[in-house]
Amino acid sequence: MVSGSEVAFFSLTPNDIDTLEKEDNFDNRLVLKLRDTPRRLLATILISNNFINIAIVIISDFLIRHLIGEARVLSMGEFVAEYIPLDALFLGRFIHFIITIVGVTFVLVLFGEVAPKVYANINNKRFAQFMSRPMHFLSIIFRPVSSLLVSWSTRMESQFIYQRSGLDDTSKEELDKAILLTVNNVHESEEADMLRGIIKFGNVSAKQIMKSRVDVVAIEVEDSYAQLMKIVKDSGYSRIPVYKDDFDEILGMLYVKDLIGYAGMPEDFRWQALIRENVLYVPESKKIDDLLKEFQLKRTHIAIVVDEFGGSAGIVTLEDIMEEVIGEIKDEFDDEQEVDYIKINDSNFIFEGKTLLNDVARIIGVEKGSFDPIKGDADSLAGLLLQHFGFIPKKDKELSLHPFKFRIVSVSKRRIEKIHVTLL
Secondary structure, three states, rough: OOHHHHHHHHOOOOHHHHHHHHHOOHHHHHHHHHHHHHHHHHHHHHHHHHHHHHHHHHHHHHHHHHHHHHHHHHHHHHHHHHOOOOOOOHHHHHHHHHHHHHHHHHHHHHHHHHHHHHHHOOOOHHHHHHHHHHHHHHHHHHHHHHHHHHHHHHHHHHHHHHHHHHHHHHHHHHHHHHHHHHHOOOOHHHHHHHHHHHOHHHOHHHHHHHHHHHHHOOOOOOOOOOHHHHHHHHOOOOOEEEEEEEEEEEEEEHHHHHHHHHOOOOOOOOOOHHOOOOEEEEOOOOOOHHHHHHHHHOOOEEEEOOOOOOOOEEEEEEHHHHHHHOOOOOOOOOOOOOOOOEEEOEEEEEEEOEEHHHHHHHHOOOHHHHHHHHHHHEEEEEHHHHHHHHOOOOOOOEEEEOOOOEEEEOOOOOOOOOOOOEEE
């Protein structure tokens, strides 16, 4: 019964859990309570199962010994000793041992493991309810031992994860070098970029790929229907954030497809009723592989990125995530040149300060990780320079950070606007 509890408790589906919560009774509450601490529950089941198996072996040995008797054991040993030149008493006890092991193992496997688990798998909810009180009682008795086992297993798991993460980092570096060695032409270079994107996918954060708040096209909730339609037509976006007063107070998302049935409405049309309030918020530090899973789970394509103070830092979309692997995705609404820059020659470029470092690396033809040793926590070109200067520099101020040289082309009171980048 204890062995079947493992299958019964851990095979409960979310629907089973909901049913147990709705059918509120003592047994159901015990099942849910035990499920809340799965490690301790599993430890209790394993400890109890081992104690029961040991007890069965000891009792079986005692019963078989008395049923067979010492005389019969000796006679079996004498019979075998005629063919094997060993002591008859030793052979008799060995045969008794084999009978005990084979017989008990068969009984334990069939009636102690297979049968209870098959039944528990078919009737998991009923079996869990039936075993809830015994398991609760056993969890109290074995709490000191189970707590010790859980603590040890947690430490061992943490150590294994730490060691594995170190191996993964090494493997990623080796794979990156191997990819570089195999690149022979432009076509292979594109494929290599895609492979490197896959390798580094789990290390990229939402902050690194998001569109910053100053570049986000958003709608103020008090805008008129005419203003809304102009923004929709000019931007070409299918999902647009709606805010009140400033971008830190997001009210929801407006899906342009929801406006299709309301084309040509009068100026006083209350489009605000179409706002969808189920907005997904993610921190800047969230890795994009986890974000992709969350997009799939929530069935959404856009999220608001929030900074450490809870303010809106920007937006990130499913397209932004996919572009990290397969490169730029162009549609009929995208500008031919998405990043605003001027190419003077193969080594000199002028970029806007807000340009992301990943885009700069792609355009000037260097590895995406080329800025990693010098960028610190910065994600944009202006952010990198501000981090090194510690203040807003004046025009023509220069900074050399091998293998790059930066010169301020234009600057305002609040930000660096344009930067001349030279590849040394």
